Amino acid sequence: MSPRAVVLLSGGLDSATVLAIARHEGFETYALTFRYGQRHQIEVDAARKVAASLGAARHVVLDIDLRAFGGSALTSDLAVPKDRHPSSMSAEIPPTYVPARNTIFLSFALGWAEVLESNDIFIGVNALDYSGYPDCRPEYVAAFERMAQLATRRGVEGQQTLVVHAPLIQLSKADIIRRGMGLGVNFGLTWSCYDPPSDGKPCGHCDACFLRTRGFLEAGVADPGFY
Amino acid sequence: MSPRAVVLLSGGLDSATVLAIARHEGFETYALTFRYGQRHQIEVDAARKVAASLGAARHVVLDIDLRAFGGSALTSDLAVPKDRHPSSMSAEIPPTYVPARNTIFLSFALGWAEVLESNDIFIGVNALDYSGYPDCRPEYVAAFERMAQLATRRGVEGQQTLVVHAPLIQLSKADIIRRGMGLGVNFGLTWSCYDPPSDGKPCGHCDACFLRTRGFLEAGVADPGFY
Numbered sequence: 001m002s003p004r005a006v007v008l009l010s011g012g013l014d015s016a017t018v019l020a021i022a023r024h025e026g027f028e029t030y031a032l033t034f035r036y037g038q039r040h041q042i043e044v045d046a047a048r049k050v051a052a053s054l055g056a057a058r059h060v061v062l063d064i065d066l067r068a069f070g071g072s073a074l075t076s077d078l079a080v081p082k083d084r085h086p087s088s089m090s091a092e093i094p095p096t097y098v099p100a101r102n103t104i105f106l107s108f109a110l111g112w113a114e115v116l117e118s119n120d121i122f123i124g125v126n127a128l129d130y131s132g133y134p135d136c137r138p139e140y141v142a143a144f145e146r147m148a149q150l151a152t153r154r155g156v157e158g159q160q161t162l163v164v165h166a167p168l169i170q171l172s173k174a175d176i177i178r179r180g181m182g183l184g185v186n187f188g189l190t191w192s193c194y195d196p197p198s199d200g201k202p203c204g205h206c207d208a209c210f211l212r213t214r215g216f217l218e219a220g221v222a223d224p225g226f227y
Numbered sequence: 228m229s230p231r232a233v234v235l236l237s238g239g240l241d242s243a244t245v246l247a248i249a250r251h252e253g254f255e256t257y258a259l260t261f262r263y264g265q266r267h268q269i270e271v272d273a274a275r276k277v278a279a280s281l282g283a284a285r286h287v288v289l290d291i292d293l294r295a296f297g298g299s300a301l302t303s304d305l306a307v308p309k310d311r312h313p314s315s316m317s318a319e320i321p322p323t324y325v326p327a328r329n330t331i332f333l334s335f336a337l338g339w340a341e342v343l344e345s346n347d348i349f350i351g352v353n354a355l356d357y358s359g360y361p362d363c364r365p366e367y368v369a370a371f372e373r374m375a376q377l378a379t380r381r382g383v384e385g386q387q388t389l390v391v392h393a394p395l396i397q398l399s400k401a402d403i404i405r406r407g408m409g410l411g412v413n414f415g416l417t418w419s420c421y422d423p424p425s426d427g428k429p430c431g432h433c434d435a436c437f438l439r440t441r442g443f444l445e446a447g448v449a450d451p452g453f454y
Contacts, residue, residue, distance in 0.1 A: 071342030115298030
């Protein structure tokens with residue numbers, strides 16, 4: 001029997017690549033997506049298609065209402081910044097940062113992993129072509145992993161170690177795209193834009209659109225999505 | 228202006244005492260309760276009454292569906308154990324353990340604290356008269372605190388330290404009851420039973436009922452609740 005892994009899946013190209021990597025490494029994959037009050041549901045639909053196309057054993061979509069707290073352009077009426085200069089993306093934390101989002105997502109993944117008797121969680125965080133979010137850095141992932149050891153049965157009963165895999169953390173967006181294509185990811189199913197206009201197409205001006213467009217350019221391949 | 232604190236509030240007597248302690252220490256309190264798929268809503272109603280009676284500045288009740296994962300007697304059809312011998316409570320992890328529950332709760336508290344610009348989270352975990360849960364131990368709380376430093380803006384921008392307060396962690400249930408009464412907590416508003424029968428009264432036989440009853444006996448005071 002293949003070992004099981006819980007894979008956080010947003011519907012974007014990073015987490016789609018991570019799901020393909022987990023499968024490639026021999027895991028039976030359990031994909032976990034959140035409707036957390038983000039501006040649109042397109043990415044949840046994208047996550048469903050990606051999970052099905054990459055053979056996830058199960059895909060759970062959980063509702064959690066981060067709008068109850070606000071504090072982010074993705075979960076409130078704050079404006080999503082457009083056409084930011086690339087240099088400012090790593091220099092400041094933008095309003096699209098959602099407080100503690102990755103910690104909340106990883107915590108749910110930890111709970112599901114324990115129920116599945118899985119020792120492996122995969123997350124598509126990236127410390128290079130990212131938006132300056134604190135919870136995308138290697139030292140954060142390592143600290144979560146240490147906490148997770150103590151948080152569950154394994155911490156008391158001396159069972160196997162829990163590993164938080166972040167296989168993209170040191171890759172450029174172009175590297176991620178190449179890696180995903182090599183593993184058969186259909187990026188045409190994925191979605192990146194933070195703030196699509198009502199026509200259902202990407203805005204082309206937010207950080208996520210910028211990073212995606214530049215990534216495909218640098219990888220030298222055409223984006224099979226809406227871009 | 229008083230500093231703000233996020234206080235996890237279940238509606239039981241431990242977290243009610245913690246809310247009173249946070250207020251006593253001079254914090255403006257923001258109480259956070261979860262409907263996570265537990266067997267009954269009585270404790271959420273209790274939390275509302277407790278928050279109001281102890282002057283919380285705001286009380287948020289969040290819905291998160293931990294039934295999607297199962298794995299616990301509190302969130303599935305597994306039976307809640309009754310009439311366990313006290314010695315077995317610290318020797319084994321019972322089926323009422325909810326995988327990663329405190330990690331999930333603390334993660335949401337972390338997000339809210341960041342939005343509120345609060346550096347203080349309070350949780351009523353207890354390592355003495357507890358049910359053998361891994362996420363109630365001091366080493367777990369310390370590891371969460373270390374992770375939390377890195378998870379949010381403060382981890383990048385070098386702001387003040389986040390503190391996870393667990394003021395009950397080394398107290399007996401009787402000590403907690405005495406402390407709460409000294410701070411004016413009305414324990415008649417609180418609820419402890421894991422598995423109330425349909426008459427709306429506590430079952431009197433689960434771990435939570437046992438620990439509460441023994442605590443009031445040892446404290447030498449009458450339980451003003453249904454017990």
